[in-house]
Amino acid sequence: MARTAGSHSDITGPRIQDAALRLFARHGYAAVSMRQIAREVGVQAGALYNYTPDKQSLLFGLMQDHMRELLATWAARSQVPDPGAALETFTRFHIRFHLERPDEVFIAYMELRNLTPENHAAISDLRGRYEDALESILKRGVAAGVFDVADTKIATLAVIAMLNGVNTWYRAGGRLSLEQVETIYWDMVRKAVGL
Amino acid sequence: MARTAGSHSDITGPRIQDAALRLFARHGYAAVSMRQIAREVGVQAGALYNYTPDKQSLLFGLMQDHMRELLATWAARSQVPDPGAALETFTRFHIRFHLERPDEVFIAYMELRNLTPENHAAISDLRGRYEDALESILKRGVAAGVFDVADTKIATLAVIAMLNGVNTWYRAGGRLSLEQVETIYWDMVRKAVGL
DNA sequence: GTCTATATAAGGATAGAC
DNA sequence: GTCTATCCTTATATAGAC
Numbered sequence: 001m002a003r004t005a006g007s008h009s010d011i012t013g014p015r016i017q018d019a020a021l022r023l024f025a026r027h028g029y030a031a032v033s034m035r036q037i038a039r040e041v042g043v044q045a046g047a048l049y050n051y052t053p054d055k056q057s058l059l060f061g062l063m064q065d066h067m068r069e070l071l072a073t074w075a076a077r078s079q080v081p082d083p084g085a086a087l088e089t090f091t092r093f094h095i096r097f098h099l100e101r102p103d104e105v106f107i108a109y110m111e112l113r114n115l116t117p118e119n120h121a122a123i124s125d126l127r128g129r130y131e132d133a134l135e136s137i138l139k140r141g142v143a144a145g146v147f148d149v150a151d152t153k154i155a156t157l158a159v160i161a162m163l164n165g166v167n168t169w170y171r172a173g174g175r176l177s178l179e180q181v182e183t184i185y186w187d188m189v190r191k192a193v194g195l
Numbered sequence: 196m197a198r199t200a201g202s203h204s205d206i207t208g209p210r211i212q213d214a215a216l217r218l219f220a221r222h223g224y225a226a227v228s229m230r231q232i233a234r235e236v237g238v239q240a241g242a243l244y245n246y247t248p249d250k251q252s253l254l255f256g257l258m259q260d261h262m263r264e265l266l267a268t269w270a271a272r273s274q275v276p277d278p279g280a281a282l283e284t285f286t287r288f289h290i291r292f293h294l295e296r297p298d299e300v301f302i303a304y305m306e307l308r309n310l311t312p313e314n315h316a317a318i319s320d321l322r323g324r325y326e327d328a329l330e331s332i333l334k335r336g337v338a339a340g341v342f343d344v345a346d347t348k349i350a351t352l353a354v355i356a357m358l359n360g361v362n363t364w365y366r367a368g369g370r371l372s373l374e375q376v377e378t379i380y381w382d383m384v385r386k387a388v389g390l
Numbered sequence: 391g392t393c394t395a396t397a398t399a400a401g402g403a404t405a406g407a408c
Numbered sequence: 409g410t411c412t413a414t415c416c417t418t419a420t421a422t423a424g425a426c
Contacts, residue, residue, distance in 0.1 A: 012409080028308060030225035033401060047410050049403070110305060113223060148386075150379050151371075158383055161360025162353045169352055176346075184345050188353055191343075192387040207391080228419060242392050244421070 013051050015041045020058050025103035029059050029114045059111060060119040066104040067126035073097060074133055083141030084195050090134055091189050092182045094163045099178065105167055131156050141193065148194025159189055208246045210236045215253050220298035224254050224309045254306060255314040261299040262321035268292060269328055278336030279390050285329055286384050287377045289358045294373065300362055326351050336388065343389025354384055 019040035023032045034055055038045040052058045074093060080086040098105045108127075112120060135156040141147030149155045163185060170181060214235035218227045229250055233240040247253045269288060275281040293300045303322075307315060330351040336342030344350045358380060365376060 026308070028223065028225050030223050031309065034403080035401080043409090044411055045402085046404075046412080050409060055402070113221070114226065150382060154371075154376070154379050155383065157360050157364055158357045158380065161363070162357040165352050165356025168356070176349075181349070184349050185353065187345055188350065188387045191389060192383045194386060229421085230419080238391090239393060240420085241394080241422075245391060250420070 012041065012043065012047070016048060016051050016058070017062065021062055021103050021107065024059065024062070024111065025106045029055075029107075029111045056116060056119070059107070060115060060123075062104065063108050063111065063115070063119075063123050064126070066101065066108050067123060067130070070097060071126060071129055071133075074130070083137055083144055083146055084190075086137045087141065087147075087189065087193065087195070088186055090137060091159075091163065091186045094160070095166055095182050095185060096178065098164065098167055099170055102167055105164070109164070131160065134159060138193065141195070146195060155193065159192070162188070207236065207238065207242070211243060211246050211253070212257065216257055216298050216302065219254065219257070219306065220301045224250075224302075224306045251311060251314070254302070255310060255318075257299065258303050258306065258310070258314075258318050259321070261296065261303050262318060262325070265292060266321060266324055266328075269325070278332055278339055278341055279385075281332045282336065282342075282384065282388065282390070283381055285332060286354075286358065286381045289355070290361055290377050290380060291373065293359065293362055294365055297362055300359070304359070326355065329354060333388065336390070341390060350388065354387070357383070 016037065019037050020032070023036060023040065034048055035045045037058075038048055041048075052061070074090075074097075077089065077093065080089050108123070112123065115123060135152050138147060138149055138152040138155055142149050142152060166181060166185065170176075170178075172178075176184070211232065214232050215227075218231055218235065229243055230240045232253075233243055236243075247256070269285075269292075272284065272288065275284050303318070307318065310318060330347050333342060333344055333347040333350055337344050337347060361376060361380065365371075365373075367373075371379070
């Protein structure tokens with residue numbers, strides 16, 4: 001729909017983020033122009049700069065928001081004492097959270113190299129905190145003697161990489177329900193850590 | 196080094212591919228200009244078009260060469276009859292092959308969306324063939340009753356995603372040798388399929 | 391086969407009117 | 409807050425000289 005002149009600060013901001021998110025995920029940050037984003041929102045390119053100082057900040061904001069929400073949502077979960085149960089909770093949480101946000105996840109992984117060094121460090125730090133959440137579960141399981149894991153750091157990265165793969169193929173309405181997918185992956189994770 | 200005028204068709208072609216590979220992997224296809232590639236090679240931008248019809252063909256060629264070499268190298272391995280041994284062979288082969296070619300692997304996974312639809316289909320087909328190689332091993336193991344895998348298609352994607360993760364963190368000369376990394380991942384794969 | 395020069399288009403970002 | 413207009417830079421790709 002064509003837009004007419006006027007003041008719309010309350011809705012334009014989120015619409016810019018939505019459009020940038022979708023376009024960055026689909027075509028990549030470098031391949032998307034500010035004019036494309038503006039067209040999607042229904043404003044002229046110059047108007048975008050009322051909401052973001054530049055294109056880089058737009059990308060960084062999307063990634064930072066995503067990582068912060070990931071950490072906050074996980075932290076809000078009541079922590080399960082039993083390592084095995086905690087690992088199952090993490091596995092199912094990770095799959096569900098990521099499948100609900102395919103565009104955010106895609107950007108968070110694919111556009112790291114398009115961040116300035118400072119922004120890259122900030123996002124890497126947030127990602128490291130999330131990895132630590134999983135590794136602490138693995139360490140507890142090893143300490144309790146219920147997990148058989150040779151290297152908790154590598155196992156952490158291996159499990160996350162495996163779970164992230166779901167986003168590359170899962171489509172709602174396909175052969176398997178989300179619940180079934182969660183269970184299949186949990187079965188593999190469980191066995192991989194020797195539980 | 197600065198280049199002078201002259202005829203160098205025998206060496207310029209490979210040098211263009213090398214430069215494009217490194218630059219695409221580092222900054223992303225869309226973010227790299229033909230001028231950058233030319234500067235890296237030591238020629239003017241126009242000279243590149245003696246070797247490639249356009250930038251897209253340069254990307255496609257790199258990805259196609261990589262996938263074909265992956266398939267050919269795997270096919271050249273004497274196929275192991277025992278499913279468990281075959282899976283170990285695949286796991287160690289995949290890790291080693293991919294760690295030896297970090298730039299090619301990075302591009303093959305990150306730049307799919309920058310391919311034209313025709314080129315995308317061609318690369319996806321090659322990737323599918325590689326996945327089939329692993330899935331056929333898993334199917335044989337399930338049929339022989341030695342693997343415990345709920346869904347061979349998902350297990351295939353899960354294993355490959357897990358193994359690909361190595362490329363994001365492994366650096367030669369680090370805490371672990373390549374042999375140790377292979378063994379740690381093989382241990383997780385082995386357990387994940389119930390072997 | 392490479393160079394210089396250029397056609398043609400698009401990019402990020404800003405200025406000033408409304 | 410948005411628009412129009414524009415500055416300035418860069419992009420892919422081609423043409424013709426050497």
